[in-house]
Amino acid sequence: MCFHTSTTHKTKKLENHYKVKLSDESNREYFNKPNYHLNGFSHPNMLIIPQQKSHVLAPAVWGIVPSGKSKSDIKPYFKESVKFGSGLNARSEKVFQHFIYRNSIMTKRCIIPVSGFFEPHDQKGKKYPFYITSKSEEPMSLAGIYTIIDKVVTFAILTKEASPLFEKIHNKKKRQPVILDLENEHDWLSVDLNESEIQDILHLDYPESYLNAYSVNKDLFSPKVDSNNEGILNPVNYEELELRVN
Template identity: 60%
Template sequence: MCFHVSIYHEPEYWEKKFRVKISDDKLKPYFKRPNYHLNGFAHPNMLLIPQEKNDVLAPGVWGIVPSNKSSQEIKAYYKEAVRYGAGLNAQSEKLFQHFLYRESAMIRRCIVPVSGFFEPHEHNKKKYPFYITGKDSQPLVLAGIYSVIDTFITFTILTKAASPLFEKIHNTKKRQPVILDEDQAHNWLDGNLEQEGLRDIIQSEFPESHLETYTVSKDMFSPKVDSNVETIIDKVVYPELASVFQ
């Protein structure tokens, strides 16, 4: 699963990397503020690149909402949908069957750039947060789908069965987000892609050698602590995990 992310790269970085422009320059000050820990259940605004306008960075609300809802119904929907994960993740295996996903699967795909994301590991009935980012702190690109509600974009991040690395980290649910390389990110937004091509992208394994993974402070889990601070992505060593991760 993927419910927590880190986004500290500025909009200008994403514009240059993906050769796009932010949809409204007035949004830049808001997205310039680094967010070292965003909790998906707070339904934050994040920048994404939508299939329908793949030359722009557009703001989207994390948590997909059915397109037949109005903007006034979004908050109520999130409150009701929290039992189903609040629309934060979509199982890629259900992409073409689920009533909410299939509507977006062919025409409303998106890529979600992040600096990194967090996953929980369980050991002796205790949870330890892992931070996952690219080698040398390179950002990552996650596959998503979205809906349009009045003037709002709402989106979800696709997940799939865990790779050997993520199965070791996320050892209870054994899921992971769909991570895309540069070519796959471009192809994910291609309007000519058919179901088979989409499945091929989803099933491709992002090279584990291109990832950096390590444990961080348990403050990440605490609602009583402001964990949206730079130190939350600092490495914290837990001796009790030494035998598990060697």
């Protein structure tokens, strides 16, 4: 699953990379601030590129909320849904059947730009966080779906069965986010896709040779430590850790 991300690129970088514009200029200073570790369970505001306005970067709350709710329902819903993952992820295998996902998958798909994301590796019952980022240091495009609650956009990151690399890293759940390559970014936001074409994109494996993955500090998992600092992205070598991915 994907519950932890990093967003360190400046807004201008994202605008140039995706050929879009920030939807509200008053948000630029807020989103220019680097977030080295965003914990999904705190439901942070992030930028997405929504299918309905694919020319903009729009603010959205991480954690999808069912259509039909009101703005005042959002926080209570997050509290209630924590046992189901708080809407942070959506299983791609269920997008056409799930009562929330099926209302978004055809017309409310989105791209979530991140600089990287974190996944846990289990060894003898102990968790070791790994950071996954692009070797090119360009933004990574995660596939997502969203809803609009009053004027608040809420989203989930789509996940799939792990590729060989992620099966080694995320060796308990064996899941990974759906990562879009340059060719599929445009297609993902197209209004012309049918169900079969959407499924084809969801099943594509992102080239592992494009990725860099390494272990980082266990502070990432500690609720007592503010891990939203640049140091959380530094590699940490654990002598006892058997997994080597690069």
